Amino acid sequence: MSYILNTPDQQAEMLAAIGVSSIDEIIQRQIPQDVLVEGLLDLPPALGEMELETHIKQLAALNRSDRVCLMGGGAYDHFIPAVVDEITSRGEFYTAYTPYQPEASQGSLQAFFEFQSLICRLTGMDVSNASLYEGGTAVSEAVFMAMRCTNRHKRVVILGSVNPEYRQVLQTYTKTLGTEVVVIPAKNGVVDPAEVTTALNDQTACLVIQQPNFLGCIEQAEELCTAARAVGALAVVSFDPISLGILTRPGDYGADIAVAEGQSLGTPLQYGGPYLGLLACRNEFVRKMPGRLIVQGKDRDDKLCYMLGLQTREQHIRRDKATSNICTNQGLLALRATVYLSSLGPQGLKEAAELSCRMAHYLADQLQTVPRVTLAFDKPFFKEFVIRCNQGVDKFLATARDLGFNIGPELSRFHDSELLQDGVLVAVTEKRTKAELDALVSGLKAKLK
Amino acid sequence: MRNTTATQPLFDFSAPGRRATEFPAAAVPTKSLADLIPAGALAKEPPPLPELAEADIVRHFVNLSTLNMCVDTHFYPLGSCTMKYNPKRHERLSRLPGIVDLHPHATEDDSQGMLAILYEMQQMLAEIAGLPAVSLQPAAGAQGEFTALLTAAAYFRDRGEKRTKVLFPSSAHGTNPASAALAGFDCVQLPPTNTGFVDLKQLQAELDESTAVFMVTNPNTLGLFEKEIATISKMLHDVGGLVYIDGANMNAIVGVTRPGDFGGDMMHYNVHKTFTGPHGAGGPGSGPIAVRDFLGDYLPGPVIQKTETPSGVRYSLVTPKKSIGRVRSFSGNVGILLRGAFYLRTLGAAGVREMTEQAILNANYMKARLQDVLPVPQGELCMHEFVASAKKLKDEAGVTAMDIAKRLLDYGFHAPTVYFPLVVPEALMIEPTETESKQTLDAFIDAVKEIVVEDPDMLHEAPHTTSVRRPDEVGAARNPVFCNTACGPT
Numbered sequence: 013m014s015y016i017l018n019t020p021d022q023q024a025e026m027l028a029a030i031g032v033s034s035i036d037e038i039i040q041r042q043i044p045q046d047v048l049v050e051g052l053l054d055l056p057p058a059l060g061e062m063e064l065e066t067h068i069k070q071l072a073a074l075n076r077s078d079r080v081c082l083m084g085g086g087a088y089d090h091f092i093p094a095v096v097d098e099i100t101s102r103g104e105f106y107t108a109y110t111p112y113q114p115e116a117s118q119g120s121l122q123a124f125f126e127f128q129s130l131i132c133r134l135t136g137m138d139v140s141n142a143s144l145y146e147g148g149t150a151v152s153e154a155v156f157m158a159m160r161c162t163n164r165h166k167r168v169v170i171l172g173s174v175n176p177e178y179r180q181v182l183q184t185y186t187k188t189l190g191t192e193v194v195v196i197p198a199k200n201g202v203v204d205p206a207e208v209t210t211a212l213n214d215q216t217a218c219l220v221i222q223q224p225n226f227l228g229c230i231e232q233a234e235e236l237c238t239a240a241r242a243v244g245a246l247a248v249v250s251f252d253p254i255s256l257g258i259l260t261r262p263g264d265y266g267a268d269i270a271v272a273e274g275q276s277l278g279t280p281l282q283y284g285g286p287y288l289g290l291l292a293c294r295n296e297f298v299r300k301m302p303g304r305l306i307v308q309g310k311d312r313d314d315k316l317c318y319m320l321g322l323q324t325r326e327q328h329i330r331r332d333k334a335t336s337n338i339c340t341n342q343g344l345l346a347l348r349a350t351v352y353l354s355s356l357g358p359q360g361l362k363e364a365a366e367l368s369c370r371m372a373h374y375l376a377d378q379l380q381t382v383p384r385v386t387l388a389f390d391k392p393f394f395k396e397f398v399i400r401c402n403q404g405v406d407k408f409l410a411t412a413r414d415l416g417f418n419i420g421p422e423l424s425r426f427h428d429s430e431l432l433q434d435g436v437l438v439a440v441t442e443k444r445t446k447a448e449l450d451a452l453v454s455g456l457k458a459k460l461k
Numbered sequence: 462m463r464n465t466t467a468t469q470p471l472f473d474f475s476a477p478g479r480r481a482t483e484f485p486a487a488a489v490p491t492k493s494l495a496d497l498i499p500a501g502a503l504a505k506e507p508p509p510l511p512e513l514a515e516a517d518i519v520r521h522f523v524n525l526s527t528l529n530m531c532v533d534t535h536f537y538p539l540g541s542c543t544m545k546y547n548p549k550r551h552e553r554l555s556r557l558p559g560i561v562d563l564h565p566h567a568t569e570d571d572s573q574g575m576l577a578i579l580y581e582m583q584q585m586l587a588e589i590a591g592l593p594a595v596s597l598q599p600a601a602g603a604q605g606e607f608t609a610l611l612t613a614a615a616y617f618r619d620r621g622e623k624r625t626k627v628l629f630p631s632s633a634h635g636t637n638p639a640s641a642a643l644a645g646f647d648c649v650q651l652p653p654t655n656t657g658f659v660d661l662k663q664l665q666a667e668l669d670e671s672t673a674v675f676m677v678t679n680p681n682t683l684g685l686f687e688k689e690i691a692t693i694s695k696m697l698h699d700v701g702g703l704v705y706i707d708g709a710n711m712n713a714i715v716g717v718t719r720p721g722d723f724g725g726d727m728m729h730y731n732v733h734k735t736f737t738g739p740h741g742a743g744g745p746g747s748g749p750i751a752v753r754d755f756l757g758d759y760l761p762g763p764v765i766q767k768t769e770t771p772s773g774v775r776y777s778l779v780t781p782k783k784s785i786g787r788v789r790s791f792s793g794n795v796g797i798l799l800r801g802a803f804y805l806r807t808l809g810a811a812g813v814r815e816m817t818e819q820a821i822l823n824a825n826y827m828k829a830r831l832q833d834v835l836p837v838p839q840g841e842l843c844m845h846e847f848v849a850s851a852k853k854l855k856d857e858a859g860v861t862a863m864d865i866a867k868r869l870l871d872y873g874f875h876a877p878t879v880y881f882p883l884v885v886p887e888a889l890m891i892e893p894t895e896t897e898s899k900q901t902l903d904a905f906i907d908a909v910k911e912i913v914v915e916d917p918d919m920l921h922e923a924p925h926t927t928s929v930r931r932p933d934e935v936g937a938a939r940n941p942v943f944c945n946t947a948c949g950p951t
Binding site: 013014015016017018022023024025027029030031032035038039041042043044046047048049052053054055056057058059060061064065067068069070071072073074075076077078081083084085086087089091093095098099101102103104105106107109110111112114115116117118119120122123124125126128129130132133134135136138139140142143145146147148149156175177178181182184185187188189223230231232233234255257258259260261264271273280281282283284285286289291298303305306307308309310311312313315317318319321322326327328329330331332333334336337338339340341342343344345347351353354356357358359360361362363364365366367369370371373374377392394413418420421425435442445446449 | 468470471472479480481482483484485487488489490491492497498499501502503504506507508509510511512513515518519522523524525526527528529530531532533534537539542544545546547550551553554555557558559560561562563564565566567568569570571572573574575577581585588589600601602603604606611614634635637638639640641642643644645648650685688690691699714717718719722723733738739740741742743744745746747761784785786787788789790791792793794795796797803805806807808809810811812813814815816818819821822823825826828829830834841842843844866867870875876878881895896897898899922924927928929930931932933934936937938941942943944945
C-alpha cells in the first residue's frame with residue numbers, strides 16, 4: 013500500500029521550487045552520511061489490503077474470545093449499545109486532535125464537557141477531568157494529587173483489596189520518590205476499618221480504597237473515608253462505574269477523589285487498551301487536578317462555547333512544575349462513555365447493575381453445588397466473586413473452557429502476597445443468560461464428579 | 462444549514478421516562494437487592510443521569526461532530542502532531558472478532574494470535590529504532606518518557622551510581638521536564654540558542670557525574686536534524702550518562718536514520734502520530750519505548766517473548782529480570798498498536814522509506830513557497846516540518862501568528878501549531894505530512910498569501926465563519942464552569 017498522492021511530475025516541480033535535485037539531496041544536506049541507513053530496513057514484506065485481511069483473520073481466529081466470557085479482574089464484558097459504535101466511528105471525532113483551536117473543535121469540546129458533567133452525576137463529585145489513560149494510572153495520579161493537596165509526600169495507605177495491578181503501578185510511580193506505601197491486608201475478602209484507622213496518621217497523604225474491591229466484595233467505604241478525613245488525609249476511591257446503578261456514589265459517602273477504570277462504559281475489551289481513566293474530585297481540589305479540563309464560557313459575541321480550561325496546571329505551560337506529565341487524554345473513549353451513559357440513562361444503568369448483580373449471585377449459588385467448589389468469602393459482593401476448587405484451579409478452568417466458558421483470572425497470576433493463591437475470580441455481567449449459566453454448572457457437575 | 466437545536470446542551474433533551482437502552486428482567490431466582498447488598502451501600506435512586514431518546518442522542522452527537530475539523534475533512538498541518546491520513550482498513554481490522562473482544566486476562570494459549578501481532582510490532586519497532594529491547598506498555602508518548610526515565614534510574618541504581626540531573630534544550634516539549642520531575646530527577650534546561658541546535662559548549666558546561674539523561678527531540682522541534690547528535694551522544698556517554706530521543710518527530714527519519722545508530726540509548730514512539738493511529742480528538746495515544754540491550758532487563762513487564770518449540774512457535778508474556786514494574790494495567794494501548802502494526806505491514810521497508818521522503822518533500826516545498834511571506838528563521842532546508850515566524854508581520858501590521866491561525870480556519874484549513882517552540886517569536890509550526898497532495902499544499906499556501914495582505918482589523922476578529930468566534934478565555938478562567946448543572950445539583 014502507498015498513501016502518497018504526488019505524481020513523479022509533481023514531485024519534480026516541487027523539487028524545482030525547493031531548488032534541489034532530489035529528495036536524497038535534502039536528506040544528505042541535513043543528516044551526516046555516517047548515520048544514514050544503507051539500503052532498506054529489515055521489515056516484513058508489504059501486504060495488500062486483501063492479503064493483510066486474510067492474515068489478520070487467521071491470527072484473530074487463534075484468539076479464543078468465542079467462548080462465553082465470565083472474566084473480570086479489572087476489565088468486563090458489559091453490553092455496548094450499537095449507537096456507541098455508530099457515533100464514535102465518525103471520522104469527525106476520531107480523526108480530529110486535541111481541541112487547541114476551539115472555534116474548529118466545538119464538537120469534541122462540547123462532548124467532553126458533557127462527559128465531565130455525566131461523570132459528576134454518576135459519581136456525585138463536583139468536578140471531573142476529561143479523562144486519564146486507564147484505571148491503574150488514575151490511582152497513581154490521584155495519589156500524587158492528594159500529596160499536592162495535603163502537602164504530605166511521605167506516606168500513602170492503600171488497601172490490599174485494591175486491584176494488584178493498580179498497586180503495582182503505584183509502587184512503580186512512587187519508587188524513585190521515596191514515598192512509603194503502606195498496604196493493609198484484606199481478611200475474608202474485606203479490610204477491617206479498625207486496622208486501617210491504626211495505620212493512618214498525620215503524615216498520611218491519602219487512603220486508597222476500591223469499591224467493590226478487587227475480590228468483588230463490598231467494603232465499608234463510608235467508615236474508611238471518614239477515618240481518612242479524620243487525620244486530614246484525602247479519601248481516594250477507585251469505583252466500578254456500572255456498580256453505581258445500584259450502589260451509593262463515592263461523592264455521597266465522603267470520597268475526596270474518585271477514580272475508575274471506565275472501560276465498562278462502552279469500550280470493548282480489545283486486550284486491555286485503550287481504556288478510559290476517570291478522575292473526579294471535590295471543588296476545592298480542582299486546581300491540583302492532573303489532565304485536561306474543559307470549561308464552558310462565552311465567545312466574543314457572547315455565545316455559549318467550550319474551551320480547554322485551567323491550562324496553567326499542564327505540562328505545555330508549567331513544564332517541570334506541572335500537576336502531571338500527561339499530554340494526550342483518552343478522548344475517543346471519553347466520547348464512548350458519553351454516548352453510553354446517554355443511551356443507558358438512570359434506568360438503564362440501574363438495570364445493567366441489578367442484572368449483573370443478580371446473575372452473579374445466581375451463578376455463585378449454583379457453583380457451590382459443583383463438587384469441591386466453594387465460595388472463598390462470605391461477604392456481600394456486587395458482580396464478581398472468588399471461588400476455590402480443591403481439585404485444582406487448572407483442572408476447573410480447563411473443564412470450563414471445554415464447556416465453552418472463559419473464567420478468571422486466577423489470583424495466583426498476580427504474584428501478590430495479599431491474594432489467595434488458589435482462588436479464581438468469576439465476573440458476571442448483564443449479558444449472561446440463565447441458560448448459559450445453567451449449562452456451565454450442569455456441565456461442571458457432570459465432568460468434575 | 463447548521464442545526465443549532467440539536468447541539469444545545471445534552472441535558473436539555475432529557476424528559477422523565479425517555480429510554481434508549483433496555484435490558485431484560487432478571488430471569489433468575491435470587492433474593493432482592495436489599496438482601497444481597499448491605500443497606501449502607503445500596504443507593505436509594507440511580508444516579509441523576511439525563512433520560513434521553515436514541516433519536517435525540519444520534520442527532521445531537523452527529524451534529525456536534527460537524528462542528529469539528531478533522532483529517533477526514535480538512536488539511537490539518539498541526540506541527541509536531543503528524544496529522545496524517547488514517548487508513549479505513551485499519552478500523553475494520555481492529556474490530557474483527559477475536560481482536561476487539563479479547564479479554565486482557567485471556568490465557569496465553571487463548572491469545573496466541575494477538576501475541577503474534579504484538580510480538581511482530583515489538584520487533585518492527587526495535588528495527589526502526591536500532592534499539593533491540595521494546596516495551597509496548599506506555600499509554601502515550603509522555604508515559605513513554607516517564608517509563609524510560611524510570612528504566613534509566615533503575616539502571617543507575619543497580620550500578621550504585623547517584624545521578625540526579627536530567628538535561629534538555631529549551632525547545633523541548635513540555636512533557637520532557639514534566640516527566641523528568643515526575644520520575645524524581647532535577648531538571649536542567651539549556652539556554653536558548655540562535656541556531657536552534659544544541660550548543661555543545663553549553664551542554665558540556667552542564668555535564669558531570671551527576672548527569673543521568675539528556676533528552677533531545679531529533680529532528681528537533683524546529684524540524685531540524687541535530688547534525689552533532691553523534692558527538693552529543695559521545696559527550697553524554699563519556700560522563701556515564703544516557704541519551705533519550707523524544708520520538709515525536711519520527712515521521713522525519715523512519716527508514717532514513719535510526720536513533721540507535723546516532724547514539725540514542727532510549728526513545729519513545731508516538732504510534733498515533735508516526736504510524737497513524739487516529740488521534741481520537743485528543744487521544745488515545747500509544748507510546749512504546751525502545752532501549753539498548755543493557756537497559757532491556759529493567760523495562761516494565763510484561764514483554765512478549767517468542768519461543769520456537771518442536772511443536773511450533775509459542776508466544777508468552779514475561780517480566781524482565783530487573784523490571785521497574787508495571788506502568789499501567791494490562792499490555793498497552795493495544796488498539797492503537799494494532800493500527801500501527803497494520804500500517805507497517807502494508808507499507809513494508811520501501812513504503813516506510815517513501816513515507817519519510819515524501820513527508821520531507823512536502824515540508825520543504827511548503828517552506829520554500831511560504832518563506833517570502835512568513836520567514837523561517839532557522840534552517841536552510843528542513844525535515845518533516847518547519848517553524849515560520851510572523852514577527853515581521855506583527856511589527857509592520859500588528860498581525861499575529863494567532864490571527865493567521867484563526868483566519869486559516871475561515872479558508873477551510875486547520876491552523877498550524879502556534880507559539881511553540883518558544884525560541885521562535887510568533888511561531889507557526891507547520892507539518893504537512895506525506896498524505897497531502899501538491900494541490901492541497903498550493904491551496905494552503907495561496908490562502909496564507911492572501912491572508913497576510915488582508916485588513917489587520919478583520920484578521921484580529923477572525924475566525925468569521927466557524928460555529929463560534931474566539932472564546933473569552935480570561936472570562937472563563939475567572940469563574941470556571943466545569944459541568945452542566947441544568948438538571949439541578951448533582
